[in-house]
Amino acid sequence: MVSVAIMGHGVVGSGVAEILTTHKQKLFASIGEEIYIKHILDLREFPDSPLADRFTKDFNDIINDIEVRVVVEVMGGLNPAYDFVKRCLKAGKSVVTSNKELVAAHGAELLAVAKEENVNFLFEASVGGGIPIIRPMNQCLVANIVDEIAGILNGTTNFILTKMIEDGMQFEDALKLAQDLGFAERNPEADIEGHDACRKICILASLAYGKHVYPDSVHTEGITAITLDDVRYAEAFGCVIKLIGKVKRLEGNMLDIIVAPMLVPEKSQLANIDDEFNGIMVRGDCTGDVVFYGKGAGKLPTASAVVADIVDCCKHLKTRKYLYWTDGNGENIIPSEMSVTAMYVRAEGEDVIVKAEKLFGSISEIEREGAQEGVTAFVTDEMQYGEFTKKAEALEKDGVKILSKIRIGDL
Amino acid sequence: MVSVAIMGHGVVGSGVAEILTTHKQKLFASIGEEIYIKHILDLREFPDSPLADRFTKDFNDIINDIEVRVVVEVMGGLNPAYDFVKRCLKAGKSVVTSNKELVAAHGAELLAVAKEENVNFLFEASVGGGIPIIRPMNQCLVANIVDEIAGILNGTTNFILTKMIEDGMQFEDALKLAQDLGFAERNPEADIEGHDACRKICILASLAYGKHVYPDSVHTEGITAITLDDVRYAEAFGCVIKLIGKVKRLEGNMLDIIVAPMLVPEKSQLANIDDEFNGIMVRGDCTGDVVFYGKGAGKLPTASAVVADIVDCCKHLKTRKYLYWTDGNGENIIPSEMSVTAMYVRAEGEDVIVKAEKLFGSISEIEREGAQEGVTAFVTDEMQYGEFTKKAEALEKDGVKILSKIRIGDL
Numbered sequence: 001m002v003s004v005a006i007m008g009h010g011v012v013g014s015g016v017a018e019i020l021t022t023h024k025q026k027l028f029a030s031i032g033e034e035i036y037i038k039h040i041l042d043l044r045e046f047p048d049s050p051l052a053d054r055f056t057k058d059f060n061d062i063i064n065d066i067e068v069r070v071v072v073e074v075m076g077g078l079n080p081a082y083d084f085v086k087r088c089l090k091a092g093k094s095v096v097t098s099n100k101e102l103v104a105a106h107g108a109e110l111l112a113v114a115k116e117e118n119v120n121f122l123f124e125a126s127v128g129g130g131i132p133i134i135r136p137m138n139q140c141l142v143a144n145i146v147d148e149i150a151g152i153l154n155g156t157t158n159f160i161l162t163k164m165i166e167d168g169m170q171f172e173d174a175l176k177l178a179q180d181l182g183f184a185e186r187n188p189e190a191d192i193e194g195h196d197a198c199r200k201i202c203i204l205a206s207l208a209y210g211k212h213v214y215p216d217s218v219h220t221e222g223i224t225a226i227t228l229d230d231v232r233y234a235e236a237f238g239c240v241i242k243l244i245g246k247v248k249r250l251e252g253n254m255l256d257i258i259v260a261p262m263l264v265p266e267k268s269q270l271a272n273i274d275d276e277f278n279g280i281m282v283r284g285d286c287t288g289d290v291v292f293y294g295k296g297a298g299k300l301p302t303a304s305a306v307v308a309d310i311v312d313c314c315k316h317l318k319t320r321k322y323l324y325w326t327d328g329n330g331e332n333i334i335p336s337e338m339s340v341t342a343m344y345v346r347a348e349g350e351d352v353i354v355k356a357e358k359l360f361g362s363i364s365e366i367e368r369e370g371a372q373e374g375v376t377a378f379v380t381d382e383m384q385y386g387e388f389t390k391k392a393e394a395l396e397k398d399g400v401k402i403l404s405k406i407r408i409g410d411l
Numbered sequence: 412m413v414s415v416a417i418m419g420h421g422v423v424g425s426g427v428a429e430i431l432t433t434h435k436q437k438l439f440a441s442i443g444e445e446i447y448i449k450h451i452l453d454l455r456e457f458p459d460s461p462l463a464d465r466f467t468k469d470f471n472d473i474i475n476d477i478e479v480r481v482v483v484e485v486m487g488g489l490n491p492a493y494d495f496v497k498r499c500l501k502a503g504k505s506v507v508t509s510n511k512e513l514v515a516a517h518g519a520e521l522l523a524v525a526k527e528e529n530v531n532f533l534f535e536a537s538v539g540g541g542i543p544i545i546r547p548m549n550q551c552l553v554a555n556i557v558d559e560i561a562g563i564l565n566g567t568t569n570f571i572l573t574k575m576i577e578d579g580m581q582f583e584d585a586l587k588l589a590q591d592l593g594f595a596e597r598n599p600e601a602d603i604e605g606h607d608a609c610r611k612i613c614i615l616a617s618l619a620y621g622k623h624v625y626p627d628s629v630h631t632e633g634i635t636a637i638t639l640d641d642v643r644y645a646e647a648f649g650c651v652i653k654l655i656g657k658v659k660r661l662e663g664n665m666l667d668i669i670v671a672p673m674l675v676p677e678k679s680q681l682a683n684i685d686d687e688f689n690g691i692m693v694r695g696d697c698t699g700d701v702v703f704y705g706k707g708a709g710k711l712p713t714a715s716a717v718v719a720d721i722v723d724c725c726k727h728l729k730t731r732k733y734l735y736w737t738d739g740n741g742e743n744i745i746p747s748e749m750s751v752t753a754m755y756v757r758a759e760g761e762d763v764i765v766k767a768e769k770l771f772g773s774i775s776e777i778e779r780e781g782a783q784e785g786v787t788a789f790v791t792d793e794m795q796y797g798e799f800t801k802k803a804e805a806l807e808k809d810g811v812k813i814l815s816k817i818r819i820g821d822l
Contacts (some may be wrong), residue, residue, distance in 0.1 A: 019554050019697060029621075030553050030733060124551060130698035132543070132551030140535060140543030142441050143430050143718035210440075269704060272683050286430060286715035287541035287705060293680060294701035304697035307554035315733060322441060322726060 001034045002314045005062040007084060008075035009042040009055070012098050012125070015303030016072055017051060020310075031314045038068055041075075059084055063091055070313045072306060073097040082106055089113045089121060094317070096309040098125035098302055104199035107214035108327040120321050122309035127153065127200045128278050130301025131294035133386050135308075137207055137282060138323055144284025146208040150246040151280035152273050153200040155296040156184045156191035156208070157223050157243040162274045163241055164231050170225060183276050183297075193222035194243060194259045200342075201245030204280070205257055209249070211328035213257060219336035221260040230404050232344060233377040236368035239263035240271050244409050255332055256339050262409030263344050263379075270411050281411065337386030342408040344379050345392070349400035352376040356400070359391045379408060412445045413725045416473040418495060419486035420453040420466075421508050423536070426714025427483055428462060431721075438718070442725045449479055452486075462579050466772055470495055473504055481724045483717060484508040493517055500524045501531060505728070507720040509536035509713055515610035519623035519738040531732050533720035537691050538564065538611045541712025542705035546719075548693060549734055555695030557619040561657040561822050562691035563684050564611040566707045567595045567602035568634050568654040572672075573685045575642050576651055582637060594687050595706075604633035605654060605670040612656030615691070616668055620660070622739035624668060630747035632671040641815050644757060644788040647779035650674035655820050666743055667750045673820030674755050674790075681822050692822065748797030753819040755790050756803070760811035763787040767811075770802045790819060 006013050020035055021026070028034055039062050040046075040054050049055070059080075062068055071088040073095060075081050081102050088095050090113060097103065103110075103123045114121035124134045128151075137146075150160050156178055163174035175192065178184035190196045198220045206214040207268075223243050234241050242264045247257040264271045269291045273279035278296025283289050295301040314319065344366075345356070353365050356378055366377040380388065392402055417424050431438070431446055437581045439445055450473050451457075451465050462464070470491075471640045473479055479787055482499040484494050484506060492513050497504050501524060508514065514521075514537045525532035535545045539562075548557075564571050567589055574585035586603065589595035601607045609631045616624040634654050645652050652804075658668040680702045684690035689707025694700050706712040723732065755777075756767070764776050767789055777788040791799065 023554055023556070023697075026556065027554065126516050130695075131701055132547035135551050136543035136547050139723065140546050140716065140719045143434055143435060143438065143715040145434070269683070272680070284541070284715065286434075286711040288709075288712060290542055290703070290705035292703060295699050298699075300697040301699060304554040304695065305551065308551045311553050313551065319730065352766070 001036050001266060002069055002317070003036050003038040003067045004070040004072060004310060005039040005041065005068045006037060006072045006074065007041040007062070008073065009040050009044070010047060010074065010076070011299045011300045012306065013074040015299040016068050016074060019300065019307045027311060030311055033314060035310060038065065060169070063087055068093060069317055070094045070096065070310055072310060072322045073099055074306065075099070076101070078102060078105060085110060085282050086113060089117055089119055092117050092119055094120040094313040095314060096122050096306055098123070099304050100126040100196070100199040100203060104215050105200040107203065109204055111324050115320065115324060118320055120316060121321065122312060122321065124309050125302045125305035126160060127203050127249060128280055128292065128294070129296040129298060130305050131194065131278060131280065131292050131296060133280055133292050136292065137204070141287060141290070143287045144290050146249065146282060146284055148246070148248045148283040149199070149201070149204050149208060149269065149280065150244055150409070152242050152270055153197040153245045153280065153296065154191055154243060155276035155278055156188065158273065158278070159183050159276045161223060161226070161241055164226070164228060168228060170228060171224065181348065188243050192224055194220040197243055197245040199261045201247055201257060201259060205255060206325045206328070209253070209255060210325045211332055212325055213255070213328055213333065217330035217333045219258050219260070223261050225404065226261055227404065229372070229375070230346060230406060233344070233366050233368055234263045236367045237263065237344070238266050239381065240266060241406065242270060244411070249327065250334065253332060254334050255336050258336060258339060260407055262407045264409045264411050268411045337384060337389070339385050340343040340382050341385060342380055342382045343388050344377065344406045344408060345402060346375065346377040346404040347395070347402045348375050352400050353378060353397045355395060359394055375403070401408050412447050412477045413480055413728070414447050415481040415483060415721060416450040416452065416479045417448060417485065418452040419484065420451050420455070420457060421485065421487070423713045423717065424485040426710040427485060427717050430711065430714050430718045438722060442722055444725060446721060446725060449476065471572055471749045474498055479504060479572065480728055481505045483720055483721060484510055485717065486510070487512070489513060489516060496521060497524060500530055503528050503530055505531040505724040507533050507724060508716055509534070509717050511525060511537040511607070511610040511614060511743045512600050515613040515626050518614065518617055519736060522735050525734060526636070526731065529731055531724050531727060533723060533732065533734065535720050536713045536716035538614050539691055539703065539705070539741065540707040540709060541696060541715050541800045542689060542691065542703050542707060544691055544703050545618065548615070551810065552693060552695050552701070555697045557660065557692040557693060557695055559657070559659045560615050560619060560691065561655055561681065561820070562612070563606040563653050563681055563689050564656045564691065564707065565602055565654060566687035566689055569684065569689070570594050570687045572634060572637070572652055572654065574749065575637070575639060579639060581639060582635065587756070603635055604799045605631040608654055608656040609670045612658055612668060612670060616658040616666060616700040617739070620657070620664070620666060621736045622743055623736055624666070624739055624744065625741065627745045628741035630669050634672050636815065637672055638815065640783065640786070641757060641817060644755070644777050644779055645674045648674065648777045648790065649677050651677060652817065653681060653820070655822070661745065664743060665745050667745050669747060669750060671818055673818045675820045675822050679822045748795060748800070750796050751793050752796060753791055753793045755788065755817045756813060757788040757815040758806070758811045759786050763811050764789060766809045767806060770805055786814070
């Protein structure tokens, strides 16, 4: 019997307890031992839970219990999760977490502590919810040098964009619908401003390239500025707009990493990932493109990934999984101005195309039915983003008002 | 240093040797030890290979070398692969294979030998080539009861069908193109008759449900009867035709397993998997649908999956991976006549719709532009396949000539 403790009894935490209970037999068959939930840490009361006798409000009950070998952190947020997780690892307990904020902020340090204490620190659920991605990247793609990772990493924004694309809803209405359906939180900032996707691409980049990438080194844009007009021009250009988290390996092992809305060609495997689903493309030098698709959030999908990590910990109580990266200082990341991309521009004014051609050279005008009078959209060739910005400023000085600028995803 | 032997120096085998050489540093970082290719078994001569001094024609050089801890079987076929692999396992060597024919025919026995000898028998590359699928199913989805697996498991047939769908090529021309491009073998039977896809769905079903499923228990149809006319009717019905390998868990843990061409709705995640790519959907009771996509064959993609298994063996020289299923006798598989499906029918004759409605009850006629005079297509409701067959026979007795009948994939 392996005793575990679960810190947090919210959506994911209660899902973990549920799966450990309902799938007891299957899990026993896999491990050869029973997983016993000894403690559940939560400040709230759950008198009607079948596990009511396991609840505690005192972290000391967990940290001081030498029988507890695996601790599950599903509280979310940095505090007290960071402190609790670190203390558990230092006490020789393996830790499993679904907390992307924690892993993105302190992954390198916590992995180092785990290594020192010869225990495991696993976080499959932190990226892609129920989609297997951390373990496949770490194990199945180990023989590859990863050239690029690009993903739709946030279900909330993907749901909103899908409603805009398929049902012609305005951003605000789609956001409200997402909130009503429980896909978006009342304070949706972390999702719609791209911070959640940023944490996830940071974790994937750290894993793929062996050095921690911190969120503040990553240029991050959300989807709040996307309009229905942009959605329709994108369609006329054979694209859909998706919020993409992306990291690309350049020469000298430098990384080009970004989170931003992008025009994704309809033929791309990421273009058909709709609603609240996530999809992650990993381009290996041997495998070529491999894509993982599924529900990136939700109670049971996320909990099932947490439970897979618990099982792995139970099977490896005496050995460490080889999941590790060192600390990073951001020096392996190029400034976002140096990132090369083609750009979609929607603008208002007279002779926009003539003026734009003078500045950008070759451009492709996008024509669409029902376009607004005086509004023009075009796509530039690839150039460094800094160069684009300068030229866009010059275009504005020439009397053109730029309404939108969105990257073209080379996916 | 871990010494390995590679049996077979064909497409995949030479790819394995290549990756072990070119990615030495990355693999060393992952294992903490060097992987040394000590022997390569092949009857042919490779005097110009940089590994020329490692070649042998004698299996005894491998089996008798106690330094060899991991043996890679990439010869293909059953003989002598089966005998060699079994002897290696019995000699206490871990074995990695990409040989789906071997795993589908003898997986249960070889896994039992591996268990007995406390060594590993791994075969990530046997399904989906470079796409991670065996390990994610076995580890990441361990907390799920798998309700269904459905996949495009054969790149050759998917390439042929894509050419028919997108370029309007006839089957024979598309097959010839596939052969010219190296996607299809000179003797393409194993691919186009569905045997290759059958082996793969057998492996996935065995893994998911813990009992070996042998290919001869699986109703298998290929794509040789698919015509351009069917492709166009499918399109008019909002579908594409794909060769699908599928297993579904029914009540009482009975399995409904089949390989057959199916009409797949355009909105399905499997509909957009084109050309030589593979895609596999796993429906877990907790995760919902998870889809894995990538190159299902080819030298480096397949070899990279083999190398991932080698790495896993090297890390677990003293412990076993928990990859295991018991033998099966086919008693957990329902007869294909009892499988429930809606059917597409293309037929020639007078009053086909009236006659079909009398027999099948509610049907949907498919109308399409440019239809041949006297040819009609319709889709039935869901029914047991045996019931469909009887009614189809009655329809033929009523003077209707059935030209095609294809399952509707509920995917």
